[in-house]
Amino acid sequence: MLAILPRECLRSARSSSRFAPLVVGCSKRLLSTPSSDPSRSHAAPATGQTVDLDFEAYEPTSEQIQKRRTEVPVSSLVVCHGLFGSKQNWRSLGRAMSSRFGVPVFALDLRNHGTSPHVDSLAYSDMAQDVINFMSSRKLSNVGLIGHSMGGKVSMSVALHPDLPQGMIRNLISVDMSAKRGPLSPEFERYIDAMIEIRDKPCRSRHEADTILQATESDLGVRQFLLTNLTRSPPGAETWSWRIPVDLIRKNIAQIGDFPYNPPNATEEELAGASESAQERSWNGETLFIKGTKSKYVNRKNIPTNQKYFTKSKLVRMDTGHWCQAEKPNEFVQVVEDFLTGRTKDETEEALRPRK
Known part of the structure; x- marks a missing residue:
């Protein structure tokens, strides 16, 4: 993660x-x-306390907007990094996507990371509210939300959050992370x-x-x-x-292995480690799961769970490990472009097949 x-x-x-x-x-x-296993080590509940997140913005110039390679249906992209990461990890990709799509890209520092405030909670519902507050403060809507690893869980928690304003998120991309409870x-x-x-x-x-x-x-x-x-x-x-x-x-390491919601029609295994207050949630917006073929974070066992949460989800595989966007940045940007413009070839069925 x-x-x-x-x-x-x-x-x-x-x-x-x-x-x-x-x-x-x-x-x-x-x-x-x-x-970090929430079924073994108690994950503290969300506090409801939010913080103002630091960020870097990559705004396209008027010339870049005019000469953009691809027109996308989102007004901006917001990016959430993974555990021990920061906004600076996304500088080159942020600039590349802003120039290519002609929209602003906001790379966030999640709480307790980078130069954002420190607070005694890493609960995903708290972190999701931080991100919602950031987008609300900048009056963002029709956003493409991208999250890698821990940031993928944060982004999924944003989409599932009951207080998410209607129309704020248009597209969701989770990079090599599933909506599942389990240890790091x-x-x-x-x-x-x-x-x-x-x-x-x-x-x-x-x-x-x-x-x-x-x-x-x-x-x-x-x-x-x-x-x-x-x-x-x-x-x-x-x-x-x-x-x-x-x-x-x-x-708060057990909170990193946790997930704040339950999927519809949850199995006993999917409910393992869930808090009594966990609500059943799903999101029917356009969702993409990017799986690194050499990584096990997205696998045949949890793909069906992802589909329960995100009813319009698709999956694309990249020939990488866990760090898809770092190992093959050009291919990653193309995957993002294909998804935003409706050209994704869904590989969910292939990913569910048993290995030979």
């Missing part, structure tokens, strides 16, 4: 045959981080422990921090990605600290 990796990090990551869809090589250290891979819990160890040392150089992280993660590309969250605060400080609140993320 990591966010998009910067391209320079991916260069080293691609050289490893283990980079699909998640990395391995973690030590067997004892964890202080609780389980154990690597992510170990990453948090390693990040807390780095904070408590503290480290005077990025090399020191990287050395500590190596005990948990052997892949250089992933370590470089995680270390983008290091900062010197205040500027000029002798030691490095994390710009993200690692203690709050650790405390």
Whole structure:
């Protein structure tokens, strides 16, 4: 459930045959981080508290609008990153999509990430309300909403949110993420422990921090990605600290594995770990699930669940791991274009077939 990796990090990551869809090589250290499985570790309820999200906007010039390659039926695109990511991960893609489609692209920093406020909750209904408030504050409607990994769950929670204004979302794209409750891979819990160890040392150089992280993660590309969250605060400080609140993320890790709603006609398995207050919700807007073929986040087991929540959903496969948009950015933008213009060839049936 990591966010998009910067391209320079991916260069080293691609050289490893283990980079699909998640990395391995973690030590067997004892964890202080609780389980991210909401059926084992209690996921705290939503607080109802919202925050104002920081963002970067990529506005097309008048010339770009005039010469846009493709006219799309949305007025803007809003993008939500994944766990440990930030708005800066989407800079190149944001500019590319804004120029190509001639619409503004807003890349958000979700709560407890980037330069957005820190708050003691990672409940998806709270994060969804943050995004709804952002779009409302800018009077956005007819939006194409894109979310990767954790951001995919946030985006799906926006579409399913009972307070979503009518007409605000036109198209929804979930990048390699399903609407399902379940634990993160154990690597992510170990990453948090390693990040807390780095904070408590503290480290005077990025090399020191990287050395500590190596005990948990052997892949250089992933370590470089995680270390983008290091900062010197205040500027000029002798030691490095994390710009993200690692203690709050650790405390609320079960919320990342949770999902706030139940699908219609839910099975017993689909209800596992659900809170008593979880409502049955569905959305009939145009929805696309992008699956990395080397990733297991979207699979034959949970595709039917996705279809219950999103009755007009389609699925497209990309020959990538979990980081679809980073590994093949040009192909990703084409997939987005095809979906927005109604040219998507639905591959749901093929994705449901048993592997040979």
